[in-house]
Amino acid sequence: MEEKRIRKDNEAFLKQLNMTDYETTYEHFKWDDLDKVFEGLPSGGLNIAHEAIDRHANGPLADKPALIWLGEDGQERIFTYAQMKKESAKFANVIKTLGFEKGERIYTLSTRLPELYIGAMGILKNRSVMCPLFSQFGPEPILQRMQRGDAKGLLTTKRLYEKKIAPQLDALPDLRYILLIDAEEDVDEKVLSLPSLMKKASDTFEIESTDPEDMSLLHFTSGTTGMPKGVIHVHKAVYTHWVTGAYVLDLHEDDIYWCTADPGWVTGTSYGIIAPWLHGATNIVNEAEFDAERWYGILQDYKVNVWYTAPTAIRRLMRLDIDPLERFDLSHLRVVQSVGEPLNPEAVIWGVEKLKMPIHDNWWQTETGGIMIANYPCMDVKPGSMGKPLPGIVAAVVRQNEDGSVTEITEAGKDGDLALKPGWPSMFRGYLHNEEKYKNSFAGGWYISGDLAYRDEDGYFWFVGRADDIIKTSGHMVGPFEVESALMEHPAVAEVGVIGKPDPLIGQLVKAFVSLKSGYAPDEKLKRELIGFARKKLGAAVAPKEIEFQEDLPKTRSGKIMRRLLKARELGLPEGDTSTLEK
Amino acid sequence: MTKDDIKQKIIEAIYEIAPEHEGDTIPDNENIQRSLDIDSFDFLSLLTALNDTLGVEVPESDYGEVDTLQKMTDYFSEHMA
Structure with missing residues (x-):
């Protein structure tokens, strides 16, 4: 197959690129050189909220919209850097007055409201930990995550509080306070109105040494x-965050930037x-969910320069029978980046x-x-490839050997x-309360x-698949075990195996194969009941979209459901090694 | 088909996609995705199902016009005429 390559011309960009030559930058890059980029705290150390907000609020950018x-519903609220400093x-x-301390986990459960962003910075200023x-x-994934992360506080909305x-609440005895973004009055001594607390709070805060x-x-x-890991x-x-902002997103100080990701996921916080x-x-x-007309309208009306979005959204824009540049003025747009799952070559070409x-x-x-x-903006694109490692990052394709050693594949x-x-610098420092799992993520001096993936002869990396059964749906990770556990609680269910079924729009959809206990009939009514049951527990983002009844699920001789086999059968692929299959 | 019939069909389709709401009153003027906690994939499945039962295809560019039960009912009743 002839390989397509999209050539780049640095001169054609509307702005001088932060990185003009990838290979040279990669060769000379040192993390320590970034020390000078950050101001550091007056009290000592380094705090994200100071570098993100306060530092700008104290300088020439104070009155610039942050x-x-x-x-x-069409409302608009603007916060300058100075206002963000005060609000946070x-x-x-x-939270300090309520007694929240350094290292304590404060959870956020909210739609994209300004208070979520203010809260994020406020939590970090107090040196507490934001847990999105x-x-x-649904209620179940929320409870799992709050219990596993030792939730002490929660920032949420009235609706989400009441529903989820x-x-x-009884299952969360250590949760001290819940702050409601949109409640005018306290509900009780534990569930408090954020607006009334904010009214009384001082708008200066000195961040302690971090x-x-x-x-x-x-x-x-x-x-x-297993269940999700913190x-x-x-x-x-x-x-x-700074260096990827500079080299990948090509962010400049005067840029208008829009990341469509929700802060419930890591892209929505980091970027x-x-x-x-x-x-x-x-x-x-x-605040709103995907709406093609609205999205193009935002890109146009707010003169967005840099846009970070996701394959699912791009594929939906592709379904629209319009020529965006004829209908909308997108002349300010300079860089478009996508993450969540591999972007198909057609979508790159569509761009x-x-x-x-x-x-x-x-x-x-x-x-x-x-x-x-x-x-990178300065580097030729091979559609379908994830690109090359960030300066400062050494990436490789490796093979794990049976003796625990690792061999780099150079071919x-x-x-x-x-x-x-x-x-x-942004490597995770552990899985909370699970040191062993953390250790197991590394082998032979590599994080696995x-x-x-594979690497081609020009050094570009290409995604091949997951090494495990984790499902990627609409750019979010769903663990099959969490879904299976929820369905197993239904009295009709004997066994469950959950897989990701390929879907042209959302990458994979969650599909459950269910075998029933005797006395239950595999009919449409029960299927609907099970879907409703799972959705109520897990929520739409995690629950299965499809259920299929099967009399017997393929199992290993030790009784473990073979998801791999379920998936191969679903896709009509060869079943591979079935030597462990229970006959 | 009267507007009430159309609305009933929409409600049935919602129950099918999100059976956890079976029997619930669906608010007329609230954003469907938000108030029912359905994701955008569910919303697309809902419109696909309604295309099958009511014979009206809602193009992606019109999704803003069908985001509440009332607006959806109006949209279908207009386009079925």
């Missing part, structure tokens, strides 16, 4: 055999909150044809804290585990990502 919030200081004072939950999670928290290695964020990620990040991660502010850019936040610029794919995970492999085009040399 956040432009676009409400679902108030929030920090609120996705607002479309209040019914299971060690760069202090915990900043705890994001949960799905496991394949991924520990530290304040020093700003080094990666929806932190990276743009480190660069002093204006961050657009859109070239319809937006007159390629869409740049990149690769990273919750554990890496920031973008690790990317297509071009040969598949293996995608691995990174540990030590980059769990993704399979």
Whole structure:
């Protein structure tokens, strides 16, 4: 097959690129050189909130919009850097007065409201730990994550509190306070009105000395055999956020930037909150869910320069029967990046044809804290490839040997585990309460990502698949075990195996194969009941979209459901090694 | 088909996609995705199902016009005429 290559011309960009030559930058890059980029705290150390907000609020950018919030019903709220400094200081004072301490986990469960972004900065200023939950999670994934992360506080909305928290409050005895963003009055002595607390709070807050290695964020990620794990990040991660903001997103101080990701997921915090502010850019936040007309309208009306979005959204824009450049003025748009799952080559080409610029794919995970492999504005794009390692990052394709050692695969085009040399600033520092699992993520001096990839003769990396059963749906990770466990609680269910079924729009959809206990009939009514049952527990983002009844699920002789086989059968692929299959 | 019939069909389709709401009153003027906690994939499945039952295809560019139960009912009733 003839390989397509999209050539780049640095001169054709509307702005001088931050990185004009990838190879030279990669060769000379040193993380330590970034020390001078950051101001550091007056009290000592490094704190994300100071570097993102206060530092700019104290300088010439004070009156520049840091956040432009676009409400679902057409409202607009603008916060300058100076206002963000004050609002986040108030929030920090609120939680400090309530007794929240350094290292304590404060969860967020909210749609994209300004208070979520203010709260994020306030939590970090108090040196507490922000732990984001996705607002479309059902009660079960919320409870799992709050219990596993020792939740002490929660920032949420009335609706989400009443629906998803209040019914299971008894299971969270250590949760001290719940702050409601939109409640005018306190509900009781534990469930408080944020607006009335903010009214009373001082708008100055001195951030206490913060060690760069202090915990900043705890994001949960799905496991394949167990429940979700809390991924520990530290304040020093700003080094990666800053450098990827500069080289991958090509952020400049006068840029208007829009990241469409929700802060319930790591892209929405690393790149929806932190990276743009480190660069002093204006961050657009859109409260509403995907709507093609609205999205193009935002790009046009707010003169967005840099746009970070996801394959699912791009594929939906592609379904629209319009020529965007004829209908909308997107002349300010300079860089488009995409993450969440591999971007199909057609979507990259669509960008070239319809937006007159390629869409740049990149690769990273919750554990890496920031973008690790990317297509850069200055570098030719090979559609379908995730690009090349970030300056400062050593990536390789490796093979894990049976004796525990690791061999690097240098041969071009040969598949293996995608691995990174540990030590980059935003690398996760642990899985909370699970040191063993953390240790097992490393082998032979490499972090083993769990993704399979190959490298071509030009050094570009290409995604092949997952090494495990984790499902990637609409850019989010779903652990099959979590879904199976929920379905097993239904009295009719004997066995469950959950897989990701390929879907042209959302990558994979969650599909459950269910065998029933005797006495239950596999009919449409029960299927519907099971879907409703799972959705009620797990929420739409995690619950299965499809259920198929099967009399017997394929199992190993030790009784483990063979998801791999279910998937192969679903896809009509060869079944591979079935020597362990129970006959 | 009267507007009430159309609305009933929409409600049935919602129950099918999100059976956890079976029997619930669906608010007329609230954003469907938000108030029912359905994701955008569910929303697309809903429109696909309604295309099958009501014979009206809602193009992606019109999604903003069908984001509440009432607006959806109006949209279908207009386009079925």
